[in-house]
Amino acid sequence: MGLFAKPAQHSDTAAVLAVHNVSVHYNGLAALDDVSFELDPGERVAVVGPNGAGKSTLFKVIAGLLHVTHGTVTVRGHEPGGHVCIAYIPQRSQIDWAFPVNVADVVMMGRIRKIGFLRWPSAYDRRIVRESLELVDMAHLAGRQIGELSGGQQQRVFIARALAQEAELMLLDEPLTGLDVKSQQDIMDVMNVLRQRGVTVLVSTHDLSLAAEAFDRLMLLNRKLIGFGKATEVLTPERLAETYGGKLQLLPTGQGAFVFDNACCGDHTHG
């Protein structure tokens, strides 16, 4: 249909995601300053930095929701604006949880581009929705209104939606914020499922220790890219101080430096 832009073709030899010299300015202020990196297929990367470091801006640029001021972003060799294989999973505070939709409705939303204009979901689409919910262990709650779920369950529903979208690159904006330990573990289990399916995952988080333990690579971001690589290489006191400025406390202990981030996140409600 003419109304809809054609999805971009993929070039299989190109990087899943390549960000080159990207800067984003709002009213003359740099939200991102000369950021460059590439992701390998199927890897899981944590993006760590204080509030206002540009994590959400970076995700929105990658998803094609924001334009860069300088530089290029390519997904499988093409600019992100035409892709439908990128899923952006927003922070839970961005969603109206009282909206009259149930779990299956939300997951079906990921399919609507595949279903197409002037068409209705087929049995095949419903099967994809059910399988996506099974992968995140939420199939038994398919009929629930989304506001009746816990925070961790809501997060899993949105990951199921991204699976139903057949996304190859998922951007999760602070999926663990405000979750209890058990729910965080459930999300990490789901991420293992994503890894098996070859989905490349970029997660912003405030949890440095989790970022160090459970991710292939770790990115330190504070408008500039301060470090990107394995946790053991990236997490040095100098880089952490540069990322967090004076807001991060480094407490020397017997087992090395203990990092205490008190710049962190407004809401810590446990849902």
Place this chain on the structure above:
Amino acid sequence: MVDLSVFHYITEPLQYGFMVRGLIAAVIVGVVCAVLGAYVVLRRMAFFGDALAHTILPGVAVGYLLGGGAHAPIFWGGLAAGVLAALGIGAITKEGQIKEDAAIGIIFAGMFALGIAIISTVRSYAVDLSHFLFGDVLGVSANDIWLSGAFGAIVLLLIFVFYKEFLVLSFDPILAATLRLPVETLRYLLLLMIAITIVVSIQTVGVALLVAMLVTPAATASLLTKRLLPMMVIGAVIGVISAVGGLYASYYVNISSGAAIVLFATAIFIVVFLFAPQRGVIWSWLVSRKPTAGR
């Protein structure tokens, strides 16, 4: 014999052509407003809807002057003003030089004043103005019904055709953008549908009470269901009950029909707000009294 007399109460008004036409017009308005109203409520556009209704007054007034009081020019004048206002407000709310609600307020009051000024140039303006403000459902002609029916059907058809797209746009605009849906086109289409619905409804409930038909049945329905499609259907049923009930009430009690319809809808809302299963005030109060019944 009692049954027969009740039946008589229902059929008696129907011997008058103006009552039959009024009922048909009111049912059309009840359905279209409630179905589109689901999006107005969910997208928090109640103020926008109220403002847009007031904003079409100058178009209505010009149509009224040019047509010498005939209904069709009023309809087309209102439609032209509604479409222009919807596009104008849509553009203003997109840019953000001024806060959105302030911008809507400025346009709304300014256009409304212009409409009153135009109508006030006519000698009998008090009567005519009150028809525009509060509706004149008993003055509906057969031609009015055809116009309302046709444009109401267009709105319902668009809601049906773009159901899943409007659902995604309303629930998660970022998903709509990452799925590369034509977000701006859909947003303007929704504004235009609200404008059309307002013009279709204006003779039944009038400018001043219109927002009630857009918001009240849909909000009532939202207390009774947890999914969008049933919300639209239940809202339409409530809209029709309000329209028919209000019109009969106005016939027997001799009150303004537009006001009676809106009061009927408001009464249904209050009952549901108090007694709705799980979400009503009384229900919540009963549950909170029983500690074992908590979640």
